[in-house]
Amino acid sequence: MRLGERSYAVHVGPGARKLLPDVVAALGARRAAVVTARPPETVPDPGVPSTVVRVRDGERHKTLATVEDLCRRFTAFGITRHDVVVSCGGGTTTDTAGLAAALHHRGVPVIHLPTKLLAQVDASVGGKTAVNLPEGKNLVGAYWQPAAVLCDTTYLETLPAEEWTNGYGEIARCHFIGAGDLRGLAVHEQVTASLRLKASIVSADERDTGRRHVLNYGHTLGHALETVTGFAVRHGIGVAIGTVFAGRLALALGRITAGRAEEHARVVRDYGLPGALPEDADATLLTTLMRRDKKAAGDGLAFVLDGPRGAELVPGVPEDVVLRTLGGMPRQSGPARP
Numbered sequence: 001m002r003l004g005e006r007s008y009a010v011h012v013g014p015g016a017r018k019l020l021p022d023v024v025a026a027l028g029a030r031r032a033a034v035v036t037a038r039p040p041e042t043v044p045d046p047g048v049p050s051t052v053v054r055v056r057d058g059e060r061h062k063t064l065a066t067v068e069d070l071c072r073r074f075t076a077f078g079i080t081r082h083d084v085v086v087s088c089g090g091g092t093t094t095d096t097a098g099l100a101a102a103l104h105h106r107g108v109p110v111i112h113l114p115t116k117l118l119a120q121v122d123a124s125v126g127g128k129t130a131v132n133l134p135e136g137k138n139l140v141g142a143y144w145q146p147a148a149v150l151c152d153t154t155y156l157e158t159l160p161a162e163e164w165t166n167g168y169g170e171i172a173r174c175h176f177i178g179a180g181d182l183r184g185l186a187v188h189e190q191v192t193a194s195l196r197l198k199a200s201i202v203s204a205d206e207r208d209t210g211r212r213h214v215l216n217y218g219h220t221l222g223h224a225l226e227t228v229t230g231f232a233v234r235h236g237i238g239v240a241i242g243t244v245f246a247g248r249l250a251l252a253l254g255r256i257t258a259g260r261a262e263e264h265a266r267v268v269r270d271y272g273l274p275g276a277l278p279e280d281a282d283a284t285l286l287t288t289l290m291r292r293d294k295k296a297a298g299d300g301l302a303f304v305l306d307g308p309r310g311a312e313l314v315p316g317v318p319e320d321v322v323l324r325t326l327g328g329m330p331r332q333s334g335p336a337r338p
């Protein structure tokens with residue numbers, strides 16, 4: 001990840017976690033606080049005096065209260081800016097430990113060891129950290145780039161099927177924002193390619209004021225689906241359905257050909273993901289939620305859509321076109337599964 005003096009290495013592959021002591025030594029950290037949601041024995045010894053802080057993955061624990069607990073544990077162990085925080089777990093843990101590291105002593109280096117596909121391809125890289133408030137997700141956060149990220153794909157061996165599908169939603173959308181065709185590659189190659197793409201986009205727009213929008217491909221409808229179903233539609237599944245929708249919407253706006261729109265449905269299907277809206281999802285309610293999406297520039301409906309210049313943020317999409325496109329989407333009954 002090239003970000004000037006905040007550049008860092010992202011290591012991907014089976015056994016990447018074994019690099020931890022070398023990475024800690026290269027940082028010159030004197031001691032380490034290892035924040036882990038996975039069994040502590042799955043984190044290698046950092047090679048300096050360390051304390052292990054057990055946490056739990058999950059949105060319920062992604063709170064300011066957890067950040068305070070972590071900072072108090074760091075203080076008890078004497079962690080300062082000359083030390084390091086190591087986070088190990090899903091995206092909720094890397095987000096929470098990342099924010100605690102950003103705030104403790106106004107910033108302690110952090111090394112992420114993401115253990116889920118979604119966390120490896122997306123959450124752990126890019127420097128966004130945040131926790132939830134009762135009022136909404138990710139409302140309090142900071143930009144805090146990690147000092148290194150170790151994506152050990154052997155962590156994924158214990159992932160339940162549902163979490164694989166959830167992660168593949170993010171990989172599928174990469175097909176349309178510049179990663180090329182990753183279908184059929186080994187998982188560590190898919191993770192590497194997705195991360196290369198994310199790194200190139202983030203280095204051009206670290207603070208999300210322009211190009212970083214394209215990472216939100218498929219996310220506007222995805223977020224709305226998560227909300228209307230009370231998170232029964234998982235994030236990656238919502239993104240998959242949102243990607244199919246983005247293809248259809250781009251076609252309706254005359255930005256792409258019918259063949260390219262069909263490619264959206266095919267790619268999503270090839271990753272074993274669903275592309276149909278839940279049977280009972282209400283198009284008007286979804287549209288209201290999408291209007292409120294924080295990525296929407298000002299009033300009106302904005303989507304990241306494919307087009308002659310590739311994917312870009314398209315503001316001012318007419319509501320009737322959105323409603324008509326939602327109306328034309330395939331529907332499926334039962335939970336959103338492939």
Ligand SMILES: NC(=O)c1ccc[n+]([C@@H]2O[C@H](COP(=O)([O-])OP(=O)(O)OC[C@H]3O[C@@H](n4cnc5c(N)ncnc54)[C@H](O)[C@@H]3O)[C@@H](O)[C@H]2O)c1
Nearest residue numbers: 057058090091092093115116118119122123128155158159
């Ligand atoms: N900062 C960013 O740029 C960014 C980007 C995308 C997502 N996110 C955040 O990431 C979070 C979602 O993360 P998530 O999907 O990883 O969910 P999560 O952290 O809630 O983990 C989900 C479940 O997976 C289990 N798990 C984790 N690793 C496992 C393993 N190796 N084997 C078996 N089970 C394992 C956990 O115990 C947990 O029950 C959201 O809060 C989202 O906001 C952040």
Ligand SMILES: [Zn+2]
Nearest residue numbers: 122170235239
């Ligand atoms: Zn996402």
